[in-house]
Amino acid sequence: MPKVTIDGRTIEVAPGTTILEAALGEGREIPHYCWHAGLSVAGNCRMCLVEVEKMPKLVIGCYTPVADGMVVHTQNDRVKRARAAIMEFFLINHPLDCPICDQAGECRLQDYAVEHGTGRSRFTEEKLLLNKAVDIGAHVMLDQERCIQCSRCIRFCDEVTRTGELGFFQRGERSQIGIYPGKRLDNAYSGNVVDLCPVGALTLKEFRFATRVWYLKNTPSICAGCARGCNVVIGVGQQQALMTTSGQQDDRIKRIVPRANDEVNGHWICDEGRLSYRRIQAAERLLATRPADWDAAIGAAAEALKAAAAKGRLAAILSPRLTCEAIHGWKRLLDALGGATVGVRRLERGENDPLLIRADKGANSKGAAWILGPAPEQAVTDGAAKGAFDALLIAGDVLDPADDPALETLRGAVKTVVYHGPFAGAAAGAASILLPGPAWGEEAGTYVSFEGRVQRLARARVPHGEARPAWRAAADLAAAAGVALPDWTSADAVLEDAAGSVRELAGLDAAAIGLLGVAGGAA
Amino acid sequence: MERILTRNVDKPDSTSLATYEAAGGYQALRKALASMTPDAVTEEVKKSGLRGRGGAGFFAGLKWSFMPKEVDPKRPHYLLMNADESEPGTFKDRLLMERDPHLVVEAAVVSAYAIRASTCYIYIRGEFVRPAQILERAVAEARARGYVGRNILGSGFDCEVHVHRGAGAYICGEETALMSSLEGNRGYPRLKPPFPAQSGVWGCPTTINNVETLCCVPFIVERGGEWFASIGPNAKNSGPKLYCLSGHVKRPGVYEAPMGLPLMELIHELGGGMLHDDRPLKAVIPGGSSVPVLRADECDVNLDFDSLAAKGTFLGSAGVMVMDSSVCMVQAMERIAHFYHHESCGQCTPCREGCGWLERILTRIEHGRGLPQDLDLLLSVSDNIMGNTICALGDAAAMPTLSFVKKFRDEFRHHIDAKRCLAGTVEPQGVR
Numbered sequence: 001m002p003k004v005t006i007d008g009r010t011i012e013v014a015p016g017t018t019i020l021e022a023a024l025g026e027g028r029e030i031p032h033y034c035w036h037a038g039l040s041v042a043g044n045c046r047m048c049l050v051e052v053e054k055m056p057k058l059v060i061g062c063y064t065p066v067a068d069g070m071v072v073h074t075q076n077d078r079v080k081r082a083r084a085a086i087m088e089f090f091l092i093n094h095p096l097d098c099p100i101c102d103q104a105g106e107c108r109l110q111d112y113a114v115e116h117g118t119g120r121s122r123f124t125e126e127k128l129l130l131n132k133a134v135d136i137g138a139h140v141m142l143d144q145e146r147c148i149q150c151s152r153c154i155r156f157c158d159e160v161t162r163t164g165e166l167g168f169f170q171r172g173e174r175s176q177i178g179i180y181p182g183k184r185l186d187n188a189y190s191g192n193v194v195d196l197c198p199v200g201a202l203t204l205k206e207f208r209f210a211t212r213v214w215y216l217k218n219t220p221s222i223c224a225g226c227a228r229g230c231n232v233v234i235g236v237g238q239q240q241a242l243m244t245t246s247g248q249q250d251d252r253i254k255r256i257v258p259r260a261n262d263e264v265n266g267h268w269i270c271d272e273g274r275l276s277y278r279r280i281q282a283a284e285r286l287l288a289t290r291p292a293d294w295d296a297a298i299g300a301a302a303e304a305l306k307a308a309a310a311k312g313r314l315a316a317i318l319s320p321r322l323t324c325e326a327i328h329g330w331k332r333l334l335d336a337l338g339g340a341t342v343g344v345r346r347l348e349r350g351e352n353d354p355l356l357i358r359a360d361k362g363a364n365s366k367g368a369a370w371i372l373g374p375a376p377e378q379a380v381t382d383g384a385a386k387g388a389f390d391a392l393l394i395a396g397d398v399l400d401p402a403d404d405p406a407l408e409t410l411r412g413a414v415k416t417v418v419y420h421g422p423f424a425g426a427a428a429g430a431a432s433i434l435l436p437g438p439a440w441g442e443e444a445g446t447y448v449s450f451e452g453r454v455q456r457l458a459r460a461r462v463p464h465g466e467a468r469p470a471w472r473a474a475a476d477l478a479a480a481a482g483v484a485l486p487d488w489t490s491a492d493a494v495l496e497d498a499a500g501s502v503r504e505l506a507g508l509d510a511a512a513i514g515l516l517g518v519a520g521g522a523a
Numbered sequence: 524m525e526r527i528l529t530r531n532v533d534k535p536d537s538t539s540l541a542t543y544e545a546a547g548g549y550q551a552l553r554k555a556l557a558s559m560t561p562d563a564v565t566e567e568v569k570k571s572g573l574r575g576r577g578g579a580g581f582f583a584g585l586k587w588s589f590m591p592k593e594v595d596p597k598r599p600h601y602l603l604m605n606a607d608e609s610e611p612g613t614f615k616d617r618l619l620m621e622r623d624p625h626l627v628v629e630a631a632v633v634s635a636y637a638i639r640a641s642t643c644y645i646y647i648r649g650e651f652v653r654p655a656q657i658l659e660r661a662v663a664e665a666r667a668r669g670y671v672g673r674n675i676l677g678s679g680f681d682c683e684v685h686v687h688r689g690a691g692a693y694i695c696g697e698e699t700a701l702m703s704s705l706e707g708n709r710g711y712p713r714l715k716p717p718f719p720a721q722s723g724v725w726g727c728p729t730t731i732n733n734v735e736t737l738c739c740v741p742f743i744v745e746r747g748g749e750w751f752a753s754i755g756p757n758a759k760n761s762g763p764k765l766y767c768l769s770g771h772v773k774r775p776g777v778y779e780a781p782m783g784l785p786l787m788e789l790i791h792e793l794g795g796g797m798l799h800d801d802r803p804l805k806a807v808i809p810g811g812s813s814v815p816v817l818r819a820d821e822c823d824v825n826l827d828f829d830s831l832a833a834k835g836t837f838l839g840s841a842g843v844m845v846m847d848s849s850v851c852m853v854q855a856m857e858r859i860a861h862f863y864h865h866e867s868c869g870q871c872t873p874c875r876e877g878c879g880w881l882e883r884i885l886t887r888i889e890h891g892r893g894l895p896q897d898l899d900l901l902l903s904v905s906d907n908i909m910g911n912t913i914c915a916l917g918d919a920a921a922m923p924t925l926s927f928v929k930k931f932r933d934e935f936r937h938h939i940d941a942k943r944c945l946a947g948t949v950e951p952q953g954v955r
Binding site for chain 2: 174
């Protein structure tokens, strides 16, 4: 293993490691624009120039592999001068439109200008004027003036999606990225180029001018779009809503961006997942119980569920988007009531693609299977059609809207339908007793990906109205029905309980799962 | 001196195979294929001290020796002949291609034999329409006669020669950009390593040399490396050389002379002296527009790699540009900066942004809008480009700027202070 000395610290790294990677491994950042862990090395930005003893010129850290005995300086005067020079070159033609730029606040150009720039410009010429808003795809806008030609977006489309929509056009300082004639940047992962863009050249249409990034509250979580379980960060607005008299905060989800996890999604997410929050925000929310008042609704529901269970005529349809905690809570309740026929909805759409997207849109289908065992929805619908049930519990963000009408058939077939969930859609329409629940992003919990990776969701925003988590509703129902269930006070406590009874979750708790999740099911 | 590289160029019908063969053409190819191993050819080239005529002056034999000794059938060897002659002030390869195309073809096949390549691409500058046509005709003629193609002269050696026309970008003369361009990609220089001999065009072992460099090879094969090394001042600066003489001389043109020709001899004897007798020599750019300029008092120098290096400049492509006292050095520099600004490929930051900046500053100074701090700014921007780029184009823009400003600082100063031209021929024209 080669030993390399970086700024006086000698470390041992794997052969083939570059200087930049070796430094990053030590927690030292060598500033860079074009280099990205998920893409090939381009070496064009020249920001990562460092000095290697016995080499006449500065070398780029992103491309130069460490050699045994190499002595690298990343902070000496010569390197700092070169960095300041590169920063100056970047800035001479860069527009000073930070006040209206969506990237401001999380812009590498801003960050490095402060950290490595000289603070003043010697450039007295006119800056280049180029197009400020080029519509290059369904979700992406290009500002040519802001582009620093790092080629990350081009490499992404060439190497990751292999769709090759983007390229450089023109030459020299007038060279610009653009779409090839007849093509649009409309692959299923196009939004990633916006995250990759170190500056504000590529912006997401859905996020453009929506808020300033420093008003966002960012919460690490797991995408609920499909069974892949991509790691994401949910950005929720925190700005006082302007132009309103309510004084309410604008606490909607403003964007979802990927969070790197080599075991799951690398650095990327699909556009559908990125924009999945819009479905949640567009749908009409269930805010209040029916009958009015949480306790009254719980009482009515408990009575119906208990009576049906006593006769063996209780059934439940659970969403595969429910957290493990929710599913475990419902299972404990149903078991305590005396058992029920439980079905988990299958949400299948499209096909598995080679990159991330799964046809199974049930983000926690695997977790449901671990906790409940085989639970085909067919058993419930067939039974209901035969009039086998008096009461039916429907729980969670059950269905794609298109599937909702299937529940209509259950309305007549079952005397009492109890619904716990976030939306006032058809599922709620089919129910006589309504208990509001949190939507994705509004509760902590655990998902299991199709590969069996156990990962944590966090609460990014507080649900409006009377919504309470499923495990809380289950505990309340148990209390009202007079059956024994632990009085959980947090999702973590439910997980702990589940870990005690579900073999695949044995030994897991929030700390063990951490930010990047763990492989479950090994025990 | 006996004319070697240019022995045929003045003959009537110089491009025909008959003319070439009558002058002893394709004898080197016969000799190499019949009696020499590829390594023996390389060895002769090493002995000759032949250095690259394209600009960098790298030893050709040494470069060839980096090629693998065995050919992996999955990774064939390629020879690339760099005929993208675009350096301002340079027009020697064009002469060879236009007037003696069979020398170019023979050079290609003999050199391909030495590096075990069965394909040679001649990457020719896009604007060279006529030379490309002449070359293609010569390749066809040579193929018909069995000098190109399968089983050449019954030796079992195969070599196909393709003439590939560029699309008009200076950067495609940079060897790795040339490869990218040949592959059909944007003409961007590549990061090194890997070097072409390890992984060149299509990821295969590749040797790339300038036209004039390779055209020396048939003579080395025929007459031996020692003969070649005996021409010129020493073994590291050897052989016949083509000098491109342009500017304020009576007889501009391509001149063949031994390596190490005194610059003043080129100007006054071969070139017939200064164009106007009343305008003395002011400066010479000795190796194409990218090398540092020489002031008149520095022109007592021999035109070879090491003598010019000792003067802080380069032989480069031997594009000798002569400037007399009427030349405004600010205007000359502005024109050079315009070229590099126009030709920068834009891949890496210092060159993409810096070349345009240099030109804009120079344009202001030239037109009477210079600022007192501009001269130091020019030097600083040039320094910031130098050595920090992927390829040498950045250096090519920075080096002349540094030398012009340092050596003719008073002239630049005068443009800024007096808003007039010291050379007296160009009045500031105000805002352009």
